[in-house]
Structure formats: structure tokens, C-alpha cells
Amino acid sequence: MIFNAFLENIAPYNAGRPVDEVVRDFGVLPEDIIRLASNENPYGCSQKVIESIKKYAKNISLYPDDSMGKLKELLAKTYGLSAQNFIIGAGSDQIIEFCLRIKCNASSRVLMAKTTFAMYEIYAKQTGAKIIKTSGKLHDLKEFEESYKEHGADVIFLCLPNNPLGECLDFVEVYEFLTSIDHKTLVVLDGAYQEYAAFKDKNKSIDCKKLVLDFSNVIVLKTFSKAYGLGGLRIGYGIAQDDLIAKLHKIRPPFNVGSLSLEAAYWALKDEEFIQKSVEDNFTFMRDYEDFAHSHQMDFIPSYANFITLFCDNKTLNSTEICEKLLQKGVLVRDLVSYGLNALRITIGTKEQNLKVFSLLQANLS
Structure with a gap:
């Protein structure tokens, strides 16, 4: 059988070892598993979400409202925009795919950081586009500008804060960068971890309303999978001028987001107190990881997200070996060897979870 040639150059996304395998292979009890590899909210989700899902479950035999009007209206109120400025997707990943599909083909170029979210490259390659990466490990807008001038780009990705490293650009410098980009180039600002960045440093906060008013070629992506704790329901959204949103809707499949996901997202967005507490605790406990790293x-x-990246080079250690040893004890963290880094990315957990991580790391670092 013959398949599309682009498949030869795509490595599937590695979501990590399934929990069931860890339980089976290492004899760890399911309740003792600590998941700190996928940047989920360790506190779960808002109780308001749980209650709403219980009430709404009787409607799951019906297709969802394809207009998604209830959630869009709340988003519009939250950002001071119109419902026409939003598109809802099965995770922000789906909107990444939409963005590339409306812009790219085999003659296109997509510009991104050297070390960033893997799905940008995977989805871009599915269109046949050529991938252009900056040379430095972190987001450097001067490198982006130089690459853009040299190669051009149909789509540019900026991850703010960046996954998997955690750094984040200031909004002022991002805005200035956007003014230098041709309006024919689509710029995707991925704000999956913006709730954390905006709390830690207001200078990192993306002003979505200002971007929508000023740029026709910019879209901001957000997700309910991280701070809001809805990773299992797969729902995210994009914010842009209505003309761009209308183009994305042309390729959006009907009923792409389920009823329970839409209902959960609505109530998650309304519970600001839960988000505030989750984000506060995240940075309180992140300081413990920083202290551990220093010692x-x-x-x-320094991370503006809900994870921290620890490099093993100074200790002549192997990140893959450490991840495997932690895995055998039921602690799942992310090995960044696939990014060419000898490093661990660890989601900031609860106080009890973090103490176990420190104990295991201590045993493997000494």
C-alpha cells in the first residue's frame, strides 16, 4: 500500500508510559501513582465542574450545541470581545491543526523555536510544509526576526510560556515583533500556560483584546487542560479577528467538542477562586524545586508555567535513567531526551507529591 510521503518524516507524539503499564510492570498500586509528566492540575478541577457534569450527564444521548454559544458568550464577556472572536476545539491542539491547514501546503514554511511544543512540527509536516527553527534553545525574538527575513514564513509559532522549558517573553516585546511581520503571515501565540505566567509576572500576560483589535493575522490559543484541570475532556479555544475565525470554521468538523466538555469548561471559567488557589500553590511549591536544584x-x-525543567548535565547524570527509576516507584515525569536535552520536566504537584519526588531524586543523585 502507498501512503503520503510526508509520513516518513513524522515521529508520532510520545504521550508517555500509560499508568496501567506502570501498575502491571512495577507492581505499584494505582492509588500510589503520581502523574507529574503531562502538566495536569494536581488538584483536579473545580467542584462546580463536577456538580455540573453530574447534572448534565442525562443529556449525553443528544448532540452538543454546535454553535457553542453558551461558552462563547462567557468567553466574550471575560475578554471584552464578541462571540465571533472565538473558536472552540478539542483541545487547543485541534486549533493548531486548523491554523496550519488553512495556510500551508508543500511550498509553505513554518517558523518555530528550536525547543518547543512538538505538535507544531508534527501538524506542519502533515501539510508538507518546510520547518524552520531558530538556533538557540530558548525563545529569542532576534533569532525569529533574522530567520523570518532570511526564509520568510507562512505561519509563526510563539509559545508563551514555552513548553517544555518554561521561559516566557514579555508581551511588550511580542507586540513589537508582531508589528514587523507581514499581514499575510499567520502568527500563532500559544498561551496554554498563560494563567500561570500572568500570575507570576503581569509583563508576561497576553492582552488578547488589544491583539484582536490591532492585528488581523494573529491568533491566541488557550486551553482548559492545564490550570482548569480538564485535560480528560479535551477542550481549548482560539481568539482572533472574526474574519480569521470564520476561515477556521470552514474546516472545523461538526460537533467537534462534546456536551460535557462544553458544560465543564463553562463552569471552570466561572470558578475564578479555584484557579487563583491552584496558581498560587503552584508557585509556592515551585520555589521548593528551585531550592532543591540549587542545593x-x-x-x-526559571519557569512561568506549572512545571520546571531540571538539567542533569552538571551532575553527569542520565535523564532517561532517572526517569526510569522514578517510574519504577510510580512517579511519572517527562524525559526531554527527545528534544536533545539531558533534562527532566516535572509538573509541580501537591506538597505531598513533591516531597516524594525530592526523596527519590535525592536517592538517585547521591
Whole structure:
């Protein structure tokens, strides 16, 4: 059988070891598993979400409202925009795919950071587009500008904060960068972790309303999978001028987001107190990881997200071996070897979860 040639150059996304396998292979009890590999909210989701799903479950035999009007109206109120400025997707990943499909083909170029979210490249390659990456490890807008001038781009991705490293550009410098980009180039600002960045430093906060008013070629992506704790329901959204949103809707399949996901997202967005507490605790406990890194001579990147990246180079350690040893004890963290880094990305967990991580790391670093 003959398949599309682009498949030869695509490595599937690695979501990590399934929990069931860890339980089976290492004899760890399911309740003792600590998931700190996928940047989920360790506190789960708002109780208001749980209650709403219980009430709404009787309607699951019916197709969802394809207009998604209830959630869009709340988003519009939240951002001071119109419902026409939003598109809802099965996770923000789906909207990444939509963005590339409306812009790219085999003659296109897509510009991104050297180390960033893997799905940008995977989806771009599915269109046949050529991938252009900056040379440095972190987001550097001067490198983006130089690459853009040299190669051009049909789509540019900026991850704010960046996954998997955690650094984040200031909004002022991002805005200035956008003014230098031709309006024919689509710029995707991925704000999956913006709730965390905006809390830690207001200078990192993306002003979505200003971008929508000023740029026809910019879309901001957000998700309910991280701070809102709805990873299992797969729902995210994009914010842009209505003309761009209308183009994305041309390729959106009908009923692409389920009823329970829409209902959960609505109530998650309304519970600001839950988000505030989750984000506060995240940075309280992140300081413990920073202290641990300092005391064990491990380099790290100051993070504006809900995870921290610890480098193993200074200790002549192997990140893959450490991840495997933690896995055997039921602790799942992310090995960044696939990015060419000898590093661990660890989601900031609860106090009890973090203490177990420190204990296991201590045993493997000494």
C-alpha cells in the first residue's frame, strides 16, 4: 500500500508510559501513582465542574450545541470581545491543526523555536510544509526576526510560556515583533500556560483584546487542560479577528467538542477562586524545586508555567535513567531526551507529591 510521503518524516507524539503499564510492570498500586509528566492540575478541577457534569450527564444521548454559544458568550464577556472572536476545539491542539491547514501546503514554511511544543512540527509536516527553527534553545525574538527575513514564513509559532522549558517573553516585546511581520503571515501565540505566567509576572500576560483589535493575522490559543484541570475532556479555544475565525470554521468538523466538555469548561471559567488557589500553590511549591536544584548543583530555567525543567548535565547524570527509576516507584515525569536535552520536566504537584519526588531524586543523585 502507498501512503503520503510526508509520513516518513513524522515521529508520532510520545504521550508517555500509560499508568496501567506502570501498575502491571512495577507492581505499584494505582492509588500510589503520581502523574507529574503531562502538566495536569494536581488538584483536579473545580467542584462546580463536577456538580455540573453530574447534572448534565442525562443529556449525553443528544448532540452538543454546535454553535457553542453558551461558552462563547462567557468567553466574550471575560475578554471584552464578541462571540465571533472565538473558536472552540478539542483541545487547543485541534486549533493548531486548523491554523496550519488553512495556510500551508508543500511550498509553505513554518517558523518555530528550536525547543518547543512538538505538535507544531508534527501538524506542519502533515501539510508538507518546510520547518524552520531558530538556533538557540530558548525563545529569542532576534533569532525569529533574522530567520523570518532570511526564509520568510507562512505561519509563526510563539509559545508563551514555552513548553517544555518554561521561559516566557514579555508581551511588550511580542507586540513589537508582531508589528514587523507581514499581514499575510499567520502568527500563532500559544498561551496554554498563560494563567500561570500572568500570575507570576503581569509583563508576561497576553492582552488578547488589544491583539484582536490591532492585528488581523494573529491568533491566541488557550486551553482548559492545564490550570482548569480538564485535560480528560479535551477542550481549548482560539481568539482572533472574526474574519480569521470564520476561515477556521470552514474546516472545523461538526460537533467537534462534546456536551460535557462544553458544560465543564463553562463552569471552570466561572470558578475564578479555584484557579487563583491552584496558581498560587503552584508557585509556592515551585520555589521548593528551585531550592532543591540549587542545593544539588542542578541547572534549571526559571519557569512561568506549572512545571520546571531540571538539567542533569552538571551532575553527569542520565535523564532517561532517572526517569526510569522514578517510574519504577510510580512517579511519572517527562524525559526531554527527545528534544536533545539531558533534562527532566516535572509538573509541580501537591506538597505531598513533591516531597516524594525530592526523596527519590535525592536517592538517585547521591
